[in-house]
Amino acid sequence: MEKENVKLIFKESQEGRVAYSLPKTTIETKDWLGMCRRKDLDLPQVSERQIAGHYQNLAELNFCPYSEMDPLGSCTMKYNPPLMESIASLPGFLGLHPYQDESTIQGSLEAMYFLDLYLSEIAGMAKFTLQPSAGAHGESTGIMIGGAYFRHKGEKRSKVLAPDSAHGTNPASVANLGFEYEQVNSNERGWVDLADLEERMTEDVAIFMLTNPNTYGLFDPNIDKIAEIIHRKGGLLYYDGANLNAIMGKCRPGDLGFDIVHINLHKTFGTPHAMGGPGAGPTGVVEKLKDFLPVPTVEKKGEKYTLNYTVTHTIGKVKAFYGNIAVLKKAYAYILILGPEGLRKVSETAVVHANYMQEKLKKRGFEFPYGDQHCMHECVMRHENIDSLGHLLSERFKKLQATIHFPQAYFYMIEPTETETKESLDEYIESMIDADRALRDPKAMEELEKGRIYTPILKVNTRKGMARPCLIEKEENDASHDMTKLRERALRDC
Amino acid sequence: MKDTIPYIATTKKDLLEMLAEIGVREINDLYEAIPQSLRLNRELILPSPIEKIDLPLSEIELRGYMQDTSSRNKGTYTYFLGAGCYNHYTPSIVDLFLKLPQFYTPYTPYKPETNQGTLQAMYEYQTMMCRLTGLEVSNASLYDGATAMVEAAKMASRLTGRNEIVISKSIHPEYRQVFNTYFRYGDWNVIEVGIDNGKTDLKELEQKISEHTAAVIIQSPNFFGILEGMDYVADMVHKHSSLYINLVVEALSLALIKPTDFGADIVAGEAQSFGNHMSFGGPHLGFINCYSKHKSRLPGRIVTKTEDADGTTAYMLWGAAREQHISRDRATSNICSNHALNALAASIYLSWYGSKGLSELADIHNMQMAHYAYEKIHKITGYEATFRGNRFFNEFVVGCPHDVGTLNKKLLEYDIVGGLDLGRFYPEYKDRILFCITEKADQDDIDELADILEYLSKKGVE
Numbered sequence A: 001m002e003k004e005n006v007k008l009i010f011k012e013s014q015e016g017r018v019a020y021s022l023p024k025t026t027i028e029t030k031d032w033l034g035m036c037r038r039k040d041l042d043l044p045q046v047s048e049r050q051i052a053g054h055y056q057n058l059a060e061l062n063f064c065p066y067s068e069m070d071p072l073g074s075c076t077m078k079y080n081p082p083l084m085e086s087i088a089s090l091p092g093f094l095g096l097h098p099y100q101d102e103s104t105i106q107g108s109l110e111a112m113y114f115l116d117l118y119l120s121e122i123a124g125m126a127k128f129t130l131q132p133s134a135g136a137h138g139e140s141t142g143i144m145i146g147g148a149y150f151r152h153k154g155e156k157r158s159k160v161l162a163p164d165s166a167h168g169t170n171p172a173s174v175a176n177l178g179f180e181y182e183q184v185n186s187n188e189r190g191w192v193d194l195a196d197l198e199e200r201m202t203e204d205v206a207i208f209m210l211t212n213p214n215t216y217g218l219f220d221p222n223i224d225k226i227a228e229i230i231h232r233k234g235g236l237l238y239y240d241g242a243n244l245n246a247i248m249g250k251c252r253p254g255d256l257g258f259d260i261v262h263i264n265l266h267k268t269f270g271t272p273h274a275m276g277g278p279g280a281g282p283t284g285v286v287e288k289l290k291d292f293l294p295v296p297t298v299e300k301k302g303e304k305y306t307l308n309y310t311v312t313h314t315i316g317k318v319k320a321f322y323g324n325i326a327v328l329k330k331a332y333a334y335i336l337i338l339g340p341e342g343l344r345k346v347s348e349t350a351v352v353h354a355n356y357m358q359e360k361l362k363k364r365g366f367e368f369p370y371g372d373q374h375c376m377h378e379c380v381m382r383h384e385n386i387d388s389l390g391h392l393l394s395e396r397f398k399k400l401q402a403t404i405h406f407p408q409a410y411f412y413m414i415e416p417t418e419t420e421t422k423e424s425l426d427e428y429i430e431s432m433i434d435a436d437r438a439l440r441d442p443k444a445m446e447e448l449e450k451g452r453i454y455t456p457i458l459k460v461n462t463r464k465g466m467a468r469p470c471l472i473e474k475e476e477n478d479a480s481h482d483m484t485k486l487r488e489r490a491l492r493d494c
Numbered sequence B: 001m002k003d004t005i006p007y008i009a010t011t012k013k014d015l016l017e018m019l020a021e022i023g024v025r026e027i028n029d030l031y032e033a034i035p036q037s038l039r040l041n042r043e044l045i046l047p048s049p050i051e052k053i054d055l056p057l058s059e060i061e062l063r064g065y066m067q068d069t070s071s072r073n074k075g076t077y078t079y080f081l082g083a084g085c086y087n088h089y090t091p092s093i094v095d096l097f098l099k100l101p102q103f104y105t106p107y108t109p110y111k112p113e114t115n116q117g118t119l120q121a122m123y124e125y126q127t128m129m130c131r132l133t134g135l136e137v138s139n140a141s142l143y144d145g146a147t148a149m150v151e152a153a154k155m156a157s158r159l160t161g162r163n164e165i166v167i168s169k170s171i172h173p174e175y176r177q178v179f180n181t182y183f184r185y186g187d188w189n190v191i192e193v194g195i196d197n198g199k200t201d202l203k204e205l206e207q208k209i210s211e212h213t214a215a216v217i218i219q220s221p222n223f224f225g226i227l228e229g230m231d232y233v234a235d236m237v238h239k240h241s242s243l244y245i246n247l248v249v250e251a252l253s254l255a256l257i258k259p260t261d262f263g264a265d266i267v268a269g270e271a272q273s274f275g276n277h278m279s280f281g282g283p284h285l286g287f288i289n290c291y292s293k294h295k296s297r298l299p300g301r302i303v304t305k306t307e308d309a310d311g312t313t314a315y316m317l318w319g320a321a322r323e324q325h326i327s328r329d330r331a332t333s334n335i336c337s338n339h340a341l342n343a344l345a346a347s348i349y350l351s352w353y354g355s356k357g358l359s360e361l362a363d364i365h366n367m368q369m370a371h372y373a374y375e376k377i378h379k380i381t382g383y384e385a386t387f388r389g390n391r392f393f394n395e396f397v398v399g400c401p402h403d404v405g406t407l408n409k410k411l412l413e414y415d416i417v418g419g420l421d422l423g424r425f426y427p428e429y430k431d432r433i434l435f436c437i438t439e440k441a442d443q444d445d446i447d448e449l450a451d452i453l454e455y456l457s458k459k460g461v462e
Helices: A048-061 A082-088 A106-123 A135-153 A169-176 A194-200 A223-232 A287-292 A325-363 A386-397 A422-440 A442-449 A462-467 A483-493 B012-022 B027-031 B059-072 B092-098 B116-133 B145-160 B173-182 B202-208 B233-239 B251-255 B292-297 B324-330 B340-377 B404-412 B443-459
Strands: A127-129 A159-163 A180-184 A205-210 A236-241 A260-263 A283-285 A297-301 A304-308 A379-382 A411-414 B164-168 B189-193 B213-219 B243-248 B266-270 B286-290 B303-307 B313-317 B395-399 B432-436
Touching: A048 B092, A048 B116, A048 B340, A082 A325, A082 B059, A106 A127, A106 A260, A106 A283, A106 A297, A106 A304, A106 A325, A106 B059, A135 A169, A135 A205, A135 A236, A135 A260, A135 A283, A135 A287, A135 B173, A159 A169, A169 A180, A169 B324, A180 A194, A194 A223, A205 A223, A223 A236, A283 A287, A325 A379, A325 A411, A325 A422, A325 B012, A325 B027, A325 B059, A386 A411, A386 A422, A386 A442, A422 A442, A422 B012, A462 B303, A462 B313, B012 B027, B092 B340, B116 B251, B116 B286, B116 B303, B116 B313, B116 B340, B145 B164, B145 B173, B145 B213, B145 B243, B145 B266, B145 B286, B145 B292, B164 B202, B173 B189, B189 B202, B202 B233, B213 B233, B233 B243, B243 B251, B251 B340, B286 B292, B340 B395, B340 B432, B340 B443, B404 B432, B404 B443
Parallel strands: A159 A180, A159 A205, A205 A236, A236 A260, B164 B189, B164 B213, B213 B243, B243 B266
Antiparallel strands: A127 A283, A260 A283, A297 A304, A379 A411, B266 B286, B303 B313, B395 B432
16 A cells, blocks of 8 residues: 555546536537547546645645745745735736737736836846746846847857856756857855956857856955956856845946846745746846847837837747736835835845854854855855755754755755844754754754654655656556557548 | 835844844945945835835735736736637636645745655646646646747757757747747757648648658647647658657647647647636746657656655656756756746646546537637628638637728727737738637627627728
């Protein structure tokens, strides 16, 4: 008998149970498909009450950031206000079709227009496209804009650079668009190695992608020199906005010399991560790149908002329709309720929180390789036994694990965000100290193991999971898996 | 100046204590790494969208403003517009569970022990999608159908080692636009095949496939609502050892048509129809399904079933070596954030309808109803049938005696959103209109539409 926390919904299925209801109709029906019609369809047959029970039970297996601080470094797991959910769910937003007449979508266009305006001011850019669905999607968009710009100028540049500490999406975005990726070294302080950058920055390089604050949680103080090196060789400087939560209202990527910026709204602007998404990765550019943005952009003509499809050198489109509108609405609302001063305080508080944790943990003996510098909104610790520490925190202390083994092996990247209380930071610190002690002292571990296990399962056998993938549940009465035969029959009969 | 900021709990006292612990006098000391000359020494300038109320807004003001903004949109129409975004009914239970904090707040389930709910829900989603398409592996969502088409083509290219992709002109025009945007970068050869009577021109297709072809992409139901690929397309493609990618944009059609019955190797597309609101075009739900032998090239998260140290069933992410955070520039894709919540909507939706309900919904309330509408409309003077002799699902094209834009403006007066002006994307099909019928329109709505069209065809729309 399989031991399961929650039975698979397929196992709840019984012939004759339904949850749905549909209107009655007397319409005359005809067999329009003949033998092309599928012969089998095996979806769960369950009552609505069973569905409610099932998903409620599944929900309870998740550790929820509403219950516990989620210090997942580089992900900015701040509190997601329910207000934004109810705003995004207004029927006037949810029920809108992207191709309906412009006169009937003025409200939504206004929200997009102002969001573009706000993001442009916050990032110091000339204009944003709201189309990209995620940070990585924004990266692709930005790289394509850069590519189109150089093509327009008649320059052949085949390389894109990023530091070794870059998020994995940077090199993946570059390679997936057919550019050659080259890594720039970081120096011992965690900053870009300027000599190495200088050497690699040739006229064959289109773009240098940089996260600043970087993934060590450090603001690279040489940013002006970096910008100078890139621009001197005619290249573009790309800002990976993953860590924008540290600097709103303090400095702007545009003023730092960046030419292209993507912003992860699901990080800095409080839209939920939703188990992985949807997020949104609006991408902004400086004046000289404005004419390369994807279409349509949103413009205001007199009192009317319109979708503009005539952008001179547009790269085209990066997504069907206009973007993850529901997510954009939440970010827009977030900016409206915080305002200029609020956004600045968001960043300041996030930075104070991260430094507080770094200092306190440092004083308790934890190793911070870059701890001689003030960090920005996140700090990186190094621990020999980081897998066990992280797991223990979840299993025995009901804490969410921070980012491990990034940007280097054995690193633990902590991003407490501004929305946590000082008490919860202290509690997390205490749990780290206790967990660390248990790892060093068998007696303390013994004590700990007498206590409660908070995770719904024990440590997962990842080796087995990787080696023997089971990616879908096989059908119970699986009679018809001879595809060729079925197909032959279908072809004959159609 | 306000002392308190919503969503920040740190008091002045907390702040002073923390600064003391850190050993600095003021917050700006923490920003010492930013060169002085590059700092923003002013507050951000964010003009208010509302007259006389500056930012920040209170929750009450914000709610009021948004209420007002949403009502300046007009969404209370009867829709006869589809074209890649479908006005299906979303059951209440879907909306409820999408708002549970345990589902909408957590991050990607990297750590399995604390994310079993997400992982099991994604495993169930993968299973349901594969049961619909007939394939063996599904990723746990991509951004949307257009980007799924791009990813599927790249996947096919990696699998075959070829760089030529053949796409049909009957594919959604915006999908092709996205496709062409991406495939301008790198060494690609994209070949478009034209349309013959509303379907991919098979003679032309046959000529254009060669031993260089990585994949042929055909949408079914295609942009005109017509079912394609239920003939020898797969054989044509397979003769050259190329892959046949069946693009599905109206996922509800899967309730009646199983792509593997017709030789699809990869099914990619958009599953917005499964419980996801139109939302002015996003967020929707991209997907790719494939055979097990192709899974190492499949982009996106994939969940596997396994067990924990105690032998209890457990779920975890599979195949991180495909992904960007491990393989960086050698990853199958750069995708990180995806559309997991939309996938959850799809699973709840599919459980709610079940096999029986989904077939009834697709057959009676979409396909049959669309045929009913087609029968009524194409008999009206000027709305002559076009692309005759094809099978269609819930969309169809007819002629239009008026300028389509002007007609649609007129229909708004009757609280109706009319069909798509095909001329917008296909100049050669100017004065044709693409109607879509879903379960949200009943027989009376269709009769009313037909009556109005008939009336206007006599009276004119000017």
